[in-house]
Amino acid sequence: MTQPPSPPGEYPPPPPSGGGYQPPQGGGYQPPQGGGYQPPQGGGYQPPPQGNYPPPPQGNYPPPPSGQAGYPPPPGAPAQVLPKESYTPWFTRVLAWIIDTLPAAILAGIGQGIAIATGDNDCVTSSTGYEIYCSSSYSGVGILAVAVTYIAALAYVVWNYGYRQGTTGSSVGKSVMKFKVVSEKTWQPIGFGPSIVRQIAHVVDGIICYIGYLFPLWDAKRQTLADKIMTTVCVPL
Template structure:
């Protein structure tokens, strides 16, 4: 009289207790800190160009002496020279062009800006898992304004969001995934 115990009922039961679905903790989405580091890397050329322009503005200020009367002469800086302003403007123009190319054109076509590529992740459409294109990438950058609107809280959303999305990501239905 050696009978086998009956097979377990259908479903995933462990000692009579139904199993609980696993908690999603970010799945295969890029962690927040990795995204922050990518942004810092992307910002380095922009800050360097702007700093170079600022240093040029500061250094190239002609010193002049103005005498009102023989007894009173004042010496001081008269502001940056025209050449300094031109150099500063060119530095800012190159920084803006780099930013548009990096965050709009490059990221739209490949899914990764330079910083994202270094940190090994990309921005893709939530449904398609493909790069989002130049137009949508441009709109995503504009939508990041909403992330900043309320004390930059939108940029913190990936810390608690299951898909680690910012407000801009939610609006444009994009996600950041590892390469």
């Protein structure tokens, strides 16, 4: 039994020969010309353009935390200018000087004591009976004791102010009082020779009625005249 033929016009015509999908003419999505994302020229990561960035400011650094002595400035930079409170106070420096002086004074006193105890002491009373005059001539032992103790005191001073202070920045007294002497240009100890010269330069502080020693009371960097001559400052450890 045969099927009757389908009525004409009910089904779409077959696709044209060659097959495949044919996009609608003038319709639908049209991709952009050249297609998709355009990568940067040369591909990969492009660094930011090179510019003339301003250099970091030189000098006037803020004071370091916890009372430290400061940060060394970069080569060629001017000396740091810190607030006055960042430098060691005058009274602290005086106490350090007393501590530094005591060993030398004790040594010299021991020599003088031995010389007096072993010397020929002669005391006479004045005609009024109210005044006593004493004279003493040192014995050989006394002279030797004075010479040895004075040499020992001098050796201590050279070691303390020359070697110790020159290499570490702190003499014995300065170590006890927690501060040191450094160059205001490099913030480093000044070395053996300059440290000895600095002690000799304190003569300038004493020439003008010892006023040079009082300069740290009002000076912006709390420097004595010897400090100004040697370009040194005293700062906390």
